[in-house]
Amino acid sequence: MASEKRKLGKDLGTPIGIVSGLIIILIGIYLQKTSATFPQKLNWFVSTSALFIVFGSTVAAAMVAIPFNSIKTIPAVVGITVRSLAFDYLSIIDKMLELAAIGRKDGLFALEKHAREIEDPFFSNYLEQATFERDAKKLKSNMDMEMNNIMSRHEAGAELFTFMGTYSPAFGMMGTVIGLIVMMYGFDTGGSGSVAEKFADLLQGMATALITTLYGVVFANLIFLPIAAKLERRSINELRHKEIVAQGILMLHAKEHPILIKEKLMNFVPKELKRKKIKEKDSD
Numbered sequence: 001m002a003s004e005k006r007k008l009g010k011d012l013g014t015p016i017g018i019v020s021g022l023i024i025i026l027i028g029i030y031l032q033k034t035s036a037t038f039p040q041k042l043n044w045f046v047s048t049s050a051l052f053i054v055f056g057s058t059v060a061a062a063m064v065a066i067p068f069n070s071i072k073t074i075p076a077v078v079g080i081t082v083r084s085l086a087f088d089y090l091s092i093i094d095k096m097l098e099l100a101a102i103g104r105k106d107g108l109f110a111l112e113k114h115a116r117e118i119e120d121p122f123f124s125n126y127l128e129q130a131t132f133e134r135d136a137k138k139l140k141s142n143m144d145m146e147m148n149n150i151m152s153r154h155e156a157g158a159e160l161f162t163f164m165g166t167y168s169p170a171f172g173m174m175g176t177v178i179g180l181i182v183m184m185y186g187f188d189t190g191g192s193g194s195v196a197e198k199f200a201d202l203l204q205g206m207a208t209a210l211i212t213t214l215y216g217v218v219f220a221n222l223i224f225l226p227i228a229a230k231l232e233r234r235s236i237n238e239l240r241h242k243e244i245v246a247q248g249i250l251m252l253h254a255k256e257h258p259i260l261i262k263e264k265l266m267n268f269v270p271k272e273l274k275r276k277k278i279k280e281k282d283s284d
Contacts, residue, residue: 165224172216179209
């Protein structure tokens, strides 16, 4: 249908981006010139305690900052980022113009059967409501209320990952401080062993302590903040879709001329899509 969302399968950008980032980090580790082998160098950057401190503390802080119910939605929100969902704004406008012609010719009640054929629930429900609701202000209020609820839900998901992206570097630093404190207290100037050997152990302990900082930065800038940015972009696209539908329905309700409807709704379409539409017309 022209008015509905087009499901394009999976959006592999998120997993491919994360995996690519990790591969680039691994290549960077491999290219470091040391006498150690690659498996040895890789082992330097593996720390279960660092992972536990950074990820566990980040989730705990997010639980303090936002409602617990939002924390439980993490798997579902991540799932949204790997689903590809596009909106054909121009087809929606074409559908509106078709409905406007029918409404002006046969009256608003004639649109009721067309509303049932539309698969997009938002479009279908409020188009049907427009056929019997005389008060345009009430109709607009109902649509605004649903769009506000959708926006609040989207903001909650993006806010969750923004919080986690903000906190994880700080907890990475905290893990480093913990590691340094433990290392300093564990450093023994007495006993057997040369000063050089003990100093080597000290440097090794410092390197281990710094791993938590690395984990915090990677979690924030490769996972949490990019996911938050993608969720915000998805929200903008869906709300633009809803706004086009809402404005179109209000103009259908007012029985405005299709030319005026098209002129107003085209203002919501991104410029790149307008240019693409013009090029397609020119090529025809």
